[in-house]
Amino acid sequence: MLKALIKYRFKQYFKTSKFVMPLLILIVVQFVLYSMNPVGVVESFVLSSIFIFVIMVWAGIMSSDLEDPVSEQIIILRIRSEWKYYISQVLFLTVISAVAAAAAIFFPVVINIIDKNQLFIRPLTAADIVCSYFLLWGSALMGSSLGDLFPARVMRDRKMAILLTVLITIISVTKVSLLDTLPLPPILLCVVPPMSEIFAMFGLEEFYSVWKVVLAVIVLMAYGWLMAGLKIKLLIRNKF
Amino acid sequence: MSVKQKEIIRIEGLSKSYNFKTVLDRLDLSIYESQSIAFVGHNGCGKSTLLKLTARLIRPDRGQVVHRKKLLFHYVPEHFPKMNITARQYLTSMGLLDGLTAAEINEKIEELSAELFMADMISKPMKNLSRGTLQKVGVIQALLSKPQLLLLDEPLSGQDMDSQAVFIDKVNELRKQGVTVLMSCHEQHLIERVSDTVYRIENGRIVTC
Numbered sequence: 001m002l003k004a005l006i007k008y009r010f011k012q013y014f015k016t017s018k019f020v021m022p023l024l025i026l027i028v029v030q031f032v033l034y035s036m037n038p039v040g041v042v043e044s045f046v047l048s049s050i051f052i053f054v055i056m057v058w059a060g061i062m063s064s065d066l067e068d069p070v071s072e073q074i075i076i077l078r079i080r081s082e083w084k085y086y087i088s089q090v091l092f093l094t095v096i097s098a099v100a101a102a103a104a105i106f107f108p109v110v111i112n113i114i115d116k117n118q119l120f121i122r123p124l125t126a127a128d129i130v131c132s133y134f135l136l137w138g139s140a141l142m143g144s145s146l147g148d149l150f151p152a153r154v155m156r157d158r159k160m161a162i163l164l165t166v167l168i169t170i171i172s173v174t175k176v177s178l179l180d181t182l183p184l185p186p187i188l189l190c191v192v193p194p195m196s197e198i199f200a201m202f203g204l205e206e207f208y209s210v211w212k213v214v215l216a217v218i219v220l221m222a223y224g225w226l227m228a229g230l231k232i233k234l235l236i237r238n239k240f
Numbered sequence: 241m242s243v244k245q246k247e248i249i250r251i252e253g254l255s256k257s258y259n260f261k262t263v264l265d266r267l268d269l270s271i272y273e274s275q276s277i278a279f280v281g282h283n284g285c286g287k288s289t290l291l292k293l294t295a296r297l298i299r300p301d302r303g304q305v306v307h308r309k310k311l312l313f314h315y316v317p318e319h320f321p322k323m324n325i326t327a328r329q330y331l332t333s334m335g336l337l338d339g340l341t342a343a344e345i346n347e348k349i350e351e352l353s354a355e356l357f358m359a360d361m362i363s364k365p366m367k368n369l370s371r372g373t374l375q376k377v378g379v380i381q382a383l384l385s386k387p388q389l390l391l392l393d394e395p396l397s398g399q400d401m402d403s404q405a406v407f408i409d410k411v412n413e414l415r416k417q418g419v420t421v422l423m424s425c426h427e428q429h430l431i432e433r434v435s436d437t438v439y440r441i442e443n444g445r446i447v448t449c
Contacts, residue, residue: 004336011333015324015365068321073297074381077313077391078337239299240292 001079005088006095008075013092018062022055026100029055030107038121044108045132046202049139050173052104053195056097056140057169060147061162063093069153069240086232090225093148097140097224104136105129122206131208135198138220142193145224145231146172154234168192176200193223245272248311248388248420249294253303255444256289263289265444266303276421278435280449285441287424288318288393294422295391314387318394318424320378323366327358327377330366331384338385345384352380355406372398383410390414392423396430408433 013019029051033044076085109129112119146168150161171178172193178184189197198216202208249271256264263286271277271294279287292298295313296305323330328349335345353359356376361369366377375398382390390411396404404427411434415421425431431438438449 001337001339004333007336008333011325011329012323015329068323070317070319070321071323073292073295074315074317074334075337077295077297077315078334080310080312240297 002084002088002091005075005079005085006092009088009092012066013063013096016062016066018066019059022059022062023103025058026052026055026103027107030104034108034111034119037115037119039119040204040206041120041122041124041128041132042202042205042208044120045105045128045135046199048104048108048132049135050195050199052100052136053139053143053193054169054173056100056143057147057165059096059100060093060144060149061165062147063089063096063144064148064151065158073240082236083232086228086235089148090145090228090232093144093228094141094224097144098137100140101133101136104140105133127210128208131210131213134217135213135220138217138224139195139198141224142195142220142227143169145227146193149227149231151231151235153238153240154231172196193227194219245274246308247271248273248308250306250308251294251303252306254290254293254300254305255302256286256293256298256300258289262444264293264300264441267444267446269439269446271420271422273420274415274418275437276415276423276435277437277439278423278425278431279439279441280425280431281441286444287441290441291391291393291422291424295389312388313391314382314385314389315391316375316378316382316393316395318397319371320374321366322369322374326363326365327353327369327380328362330377331362331381334381335384340385348384349380352383355410356380356403357400370398372400372403375399376403379407379410383414386414386417387419389420389422392421392425394424394426396425396427404430 033048072085076082079085108119112124117123147165150165152158155161172195174196175189175192176196179189198220201212201216247270251267251269254264254267255262279290281287289298293300293305295315331349332345335348349362353362356379358373358376361373366374379395396407399407408430411421421434423435440447440449
């Protein structure tokens with residue numbers, strides 16, 4: 001049943017043009033990011049993670065506005081489970097994020113092959129590709145979950161929902177610098193998605209530390225799914 | 241209602257308000273297996289709200305809706321939404337959710353779309369369909385497989401007479417198979433041909449007709 005639900009969501013999503021702009025921006029960002037060489041392996045992929053996070057926030061907002069409440073009601077009654085319906089959205093976003101991460105890794109790898117290993121300051125290894133892919137996937141998932149956090153049934157005022165999402169996105173990308181310069185409450189560190197910390201964690205390192213990558217991916221995925229869980233709780237509490 | 245019939249839903253002290261206006265006020269009602277109930281009343285009297293409360297799609301302000309077992313509802317809404325996908329793609333997805341095979345779904349779609357005079361519309365994007373045709377898609381999705389309860393919210397709105405007759409026959413076929421029908425409706429001919437119990441909703445209360 002979940003498989004059929006996810007297929008239905010894919011049909012709905014890709015029959016609109018809502019995915020076109022985020023995809024175009026992702027391609028443009030990749031092109032700009034890798035138009036100069038040589039670039040640092042870890043540095044460029046971590047920067048790419050931040051961009052994919054922001055782009056997937058956008059894709060998540062688009063996705064959350066896609067389903068009509070009446071068609072939601074029909075499906076929820078049909079499958080006899082609100083949870084299954086909402087979980088299918090989480091899985092859909094997880095798959096979309098995996099695809100976006102694959103697109104983000106494909107571009108530099110291909111350029112590197114065309115440039116005869118000259119794109120990066122050192123040779124790109126399989127471990128680099130795997131670590132970068134999971135970092136990109138985690139960032140994309142956290143972004144799409146944030147974009148999907150305030151559907152119309154959670155926040156009726158759509159302008160306010162989008163403004164709040166944009167504000168959280170900006171804070172999550174800049175909060176390490178914000179906390180250094182402004183007297184903001186440290187609770188921000190916990191509440192806002194930890195995108196800025198990921199950048200600070202890897203900084204300008206030349207090589208990936210596997211344990212750091214594992215920790216970062218766990219944190220990114222956990223944050224993404226926690227936000228999705230929070231949204232599901234709110235949807236079930238609010239009903240229609 | 242015969243005492244032998246099995247109660248499947250019990251509504252206890254149900255109240256619902258919108259914008260400080262009480263739509264439903266301390267309703268009590270039992271719904272039995274195979275029963276076919278029509279809720280009538282003026283626009284805005286709370287018929288659709290009662291249907292949604294019965295299916296637990298919305299939360300009451302007071303009272304509760306008790307389902308005696310996990311029930312499978314199929315729902316025909318008053319206004320079926322426009323979508324980018326085609327009617328066939330939508331109905332195929334609903335059939336898959338019902339656990340039907342691709343062949344069964346195709347057969348059902350062909351049969352029902354022909355009977356409801358929309359075979360030539362089935363491959364068009366739903367955003368381009370008229371209100372009446374969209375409503376037929378809403379009817380077809382509900383008839384793809386057999387539910388335990390059929391929830392009909394003004395099911396004939398915008399539909400031609402021939403399609404209405406087919407719809408009535410289909411609902412009565414399901415009734416013969418033991419499906420419970422709950423309907424919000426204004427059309428007297430539909431009520432007479434489909435329902436065995438009619439309740440009028442007045443001032444938030446249920447009145448037996």
